[in-house]
Amino acid sequence: MEFCPTCGNLLQYELPNMGCPARFFCQTCPYVCPIEKQVKIKRGVHLVKKAVEPIALGEKNVGPTTDATCPRCHHNKAAYQQMQTRSADEPMSIFYKCLNGACGHQWRED
Incomplete structure (x- = not known):
């Protein structure tokens, strides 16, 4: 999932057509992000369980x-x-x- 850096909404995927590459676009603002041929894998942040202090x-x-x-x-x-x-x-x-x-x-x- 990708989110718009401008307004924070979920980006939609548009298939390539008539020579235009595939892209992500935002439905609420004019943000467009073309998809490159190489895929970049993003790793999520691993959450660490907080230790409970003894009472x-x-x-x-x-x-x-x-x-x-x-x-x-x-x-x-x-x-x-x-x-x-x-x-x-x-x-x-x-x-x-x-x-x-x-x-x-x-x-x-x-």
């Missing part, structure tokens, strides 16, 4: 605490952090870490 390190709490029950050890205190992991019109995800020193289980609620 509790040992005894020191980085985030606030709440009364949430750990699904592993059933301890009733957990540190939490809210993050926007999807689009802005979706609710935030809540990441929890159990404050039981022997457990330390991490889970999330969307």
Whole structure:
């Protein structure tokens, strides 16, 4: 897929006819891009998954605490952090870490 550098719309493909080479053209503005005989392969940008920062390190709490029950050890205190992991019109995800020193289980609620 190619997009118009002027207006950002999707470019349309036009077959070669009557001696004119094949080309991409924009339907909304006068932009035209002739297609060369050599094909240039463009590689997409590879996205790197962002690491989630820990919300509790040992005894020191980085985030606030709440009364949430750990699904592993059933301890009733957990540190939490809210993050926007999807689009802005979706609710935030809540990441929890159990404050039981022997457990330390991490889970999330969307």
